[in-house]
Amino acid sequence: MTFAAELPAWAALLTAALVLLGAGLAFTGSLGLLRFSSFYERVHAPTLATTLGAGCVLIASMIFFSVLQTRPVVHEILIAIFLALTTPVTLMLLVRAALFRDRVEGRTYDEAKTRALPTVKNAPGPGRLAPIQAEPNELPPTRHPDNGDEHDYR
Amino acid sequence: MSRWLPFPLLSAGLLTMWLLLNQTVAVGHILLGAALALCIAWGTRAVQPSKTRLRRxxxxxxxxxxxxxxxxxxxxxxxxxxxxxxxxxxxxxxxxxxxxxxxxxxxxxxxxxxxxxxxxxxxxxxxxxxxxxxxxxxxxxxxxxxxxxxxxxxxxxxxxxx
Amino acid sequence: MTANVLLGSLTIAQVLVALAMAGATFRMLRGPRAQDRVLGLDTLYVNAILLLLIFGIRSGSTVYFEAALVIAVLGFVATAALAKFLMRGEVIE
Known part of the structure; x- marks a missing residue:
């Protein structure tokens, strides 16, 4: 651990502050994942870690290695771009899947029973043929042979 | 232009990504990355994404x-x-x-x-x-x-x- | 002195991210529903990326960067496939 001593004080302190901030945001996001009571609230929590949390740690890493190697090290930007592009996609897919499943199971309110779920396109509404009409536990047994009788995979 | 470089933004992005991954701006890597960027852009033409124009x-x-x-x-x-x-x-x-x-x-x-x-x-x-x-x-x-x-x-x- | 400050805050950051991973794992194991588990997995891999980057700063080596990039790519594909599975009951149609 001799390299840390080679760093000028401003770079070391800046790296320390940014890493702490990023880790704190990641921790808070995870805390929200545990604290919130319904799924649609919980989906908001991890975005803390993926936006500003990851951003802070990546900038800290960029500053640290640029100063340590005395040349610009910016390849962390790749992870930043990748996370910025992929997290919204996964979260949107997840929310749509959750809305779809709630709809299939006939829930019109969320788990906390506080508000109505919106109607969603592609969800099996009246007049629209659903890809899955059966309840998940009524799926044909050939679909999940490994699960034995446990077809209710929620 | 459109024949040789169908998606200039995509190609530029791919070239930048290649150079960032290899952490270099050597001539050899620029050539290799440019070839890769062009090939992938040509391949993307098969998907036929709709064109749009970025302005401002x-x-x-x-x-x-x-x-x-x-x-x-x-x-x-x-x-x-x-x-x-x-x-x-x-x-x-x-x-x-x-x-x-x-x-x-x-x-x-x-x-x-x-x-x-x-x-x-x-x-x-x-x-x-x-x-x-x-x-x-x-x-x-x-x-x-x-x-x-x-x-x-x-x-x-x-x-x-x- | 500043080196010790940096090392100390890196340790604290590692503990915080590890706790965040524990929380995500709890959500993944406990559910209560399948979408919560997938969300837990998503959070878990993002926190794993952060942990690897902090490891990289700690050891002063850029090797961890490649591992973090691979986790980012694979994690995205995994979550997308799982969300698709929840929607349709199968991944490849």
């Missing part, structure tokens, strides 16, 4: 900083919601917002902006009516969100894409 560089830069500021602000807001003891003031709810934006790329960018800002989530879009469903974690005033999404993001996106 100034609006793009402004949108970037507006979104950056909003992300930082809403990170603080959501952190406060999670760490604050006791009950919350607002409720979380779905909100329907009618949009004028119809460009698919513009809508995709708007979806990414809304979802990657903590506290708001893109939950679906009806292309027939142009109504977007957004889930909001801490809803106090519905009209404030209308103003943010329509006034702040959609106006800039309309400038850029249409």
């Amino acid at each position: 560089l100034g609006a793009i830069i402004r949108l970037f900083f507006v979104v950056l500021g909003d992300i930082i602000r809403s990170n603080a807001a959501v952190t406060w919601i999670i760490l604050r003891p006791g009950q919350r003031r607002g409720t979380s709810s779905f909100v329907d917002i009618p949009l004028e934006l119809r460009n698919p790329y513009g809508l995709a960018v708007l979806a990414c902006i809304i979802t990657s800002t903590p506290g708001t989530l893109w939950a679906g879009f009806d292309s027939a009516t142009g109504v977007v469903t957004v889930h909001i974690l801490d809803l106090i005033d519905e009209n404030a969100w209308f103003d943010i999404i329509k006034g702040r993001y959609e106006r800039l996106l309309l400038e850029i894409f249409e």
Whole structure:
């Protein structure tokens, strides 16, 4: 651990502050994942870690290695771009899947029973043929042979 | 131009990615990365993505900083919601917002902006009516969100894409 | 002195991210529903990326960067496939 001593004080302190901030945001996001009571609230929590949390740690890493190697090290930007592009996609897919499943199971309110779920396109509404009409536990047994009788995979 | 370089932005992005991954600006790597970028752009032509034109560089830069500021602000807001003891003031709810934006790329960018800002989530879009469903974690005033999404993001996106 | 400050805050950051991973794992194991588990997995891999980056700063080597990039790519594909599975009951149609 001799390299840390080679760093000028401003770079070391800046790296320390940014890493702490990023880790704190990641921790808070995870805390929200545990604290919130319904799924649609919980989906908001991890975005803390993926936006500003990851951003802070990546900038800290960029500053640290640029100063340590005395040349610009910016390849962390790749992870930043990748996370910025992929997290919204996964979260949107997840929310749509959750809305779809709630709809299939006939829930019109969320788990906390506080508000109505919106109607969603592609969800099996009246007049629209659903890809899955059966309840998940009524799926044909050939679909999940490994699960034995446990077809209710929620 | 369009024959040899069908997607200039995509090719430039791929070349930059290659150089960042290899952490070099040597001539050999630039040539190799350029060849790769061109080949992938040609391959992409088979998918036939619809062409769009980006206009107003100034609006793009402004949108970037507006979104950056909003992300930082809403990170603080959501952190406060999670760490604050006791009950919350607002409720979380779905909100329907009618949009004028119809460009698919513009809508995709708007979806990414809304979802990657903590506290708001893109939950679906009806292309027939142009109504977007957004889930909001801490809803106090519905009209404030209308103003943010329509006034702040959609106006800039309309400038850029249409 | 500043080196010790940096090392100390790196340790604290590692503990915080590890706790965040524990929380995500709890959500993944406990559910209560399948979408919560997938969300837990998503959070878990993002926190794993952060942990690897902090390891990289700690050891002063850029090797961890490649591992973090691979986790980012694979994690995205995994979550997208799982969300698709929840929607349709199968991944490849």
